[in-house]
Amino acid sequence: MAKDTAEQAKRFIDASLEGRPKPPSKAAYARAVKLARAAIEELSQVATRSRG
DSSP states (O other): OHHHHHHHHHHHHHHHHHOOSSOOOOEEEHHHHHHHHHHHHHHHHHHHHOOO
């Protein structure tokens, strides 16, 4: 699941950057992916708990 959430986070960040004239720095991109991945994992856990 960790690899899947990392890929989802990258796709989310890439989509949110479309149309911007200047790409973010590598450090900013890495931070954004890390935060998005953590959010996706947390939301997945909450969804799993609410089902059962």
